[in-house]
Amino acid sequence: xxxxxxxxxxxxxxLVGTDEFGNKYYVxxxxxxxxxxxxxxxxxxxxxxxRVPPEWHAWLHATTSxxxxxxxxxxxxxxxxxxxxxxxxxAYRPPGHTLxxxxxxxxxxxxxxxxxx
Numbered sequence: 001x002x003x004x005x006x007x008x009x010x011x012x013x014x015l016v017g018t019d020e021f022g023n024k025y026y027v028x029x030x031x032x033x034x035x036x037x038x039x040x041x042x043x044x045x046x047x048x049x050x051r052v053p054p055e056w057h058a059w060l061h062a063t064t065s066x067x068x069x070x071x072x073x074x075x076x077x078x079x080x081x082x083x084x085x086x087x088x089x090x091a092y093r094p095p096g097h098t099l100x101x102x103x104x105x106x107x108x109x110x111x112x113x114x115x116x117x
Contacts, residue, residue, distance in 0.1 A: 021044060025041050026039070050083055050084040
């Protein structure tokens with residue numbers, strides 16, 4: 001984050017919470033005539049938007065006005081957060097990808113390339 005963001009946060013920001021990754025969430029102190037409050041996050045470490053948990057994402061985008069609390073136990077359907085691995089060696093590569101050997105298993109109604117007769 002830039003020095004301008006830090007200065008703006010120091011002068012106008014009110015800390016409302018942190019998440020399990022150490023990111024800090026702020027709201028702009030209310031000003032007269034302001035229709036919607038400004039909300040933002042200061043990331044711990046690298047600024048990577050995929051590191052914002054879903055409940056905080058909903059709060060940042062004003063989908064909910066309730067500030068998320070750190071739940072001790074996640075819901076049964078929730079999976080632990082995984083970072084975006086696109087562009088890394090750990091990125092998903094389907095069978096047949098050139099970096100996975102370039103050969104895929106045959107399918108029952110497999111593709112037949114067109115060839116001129």
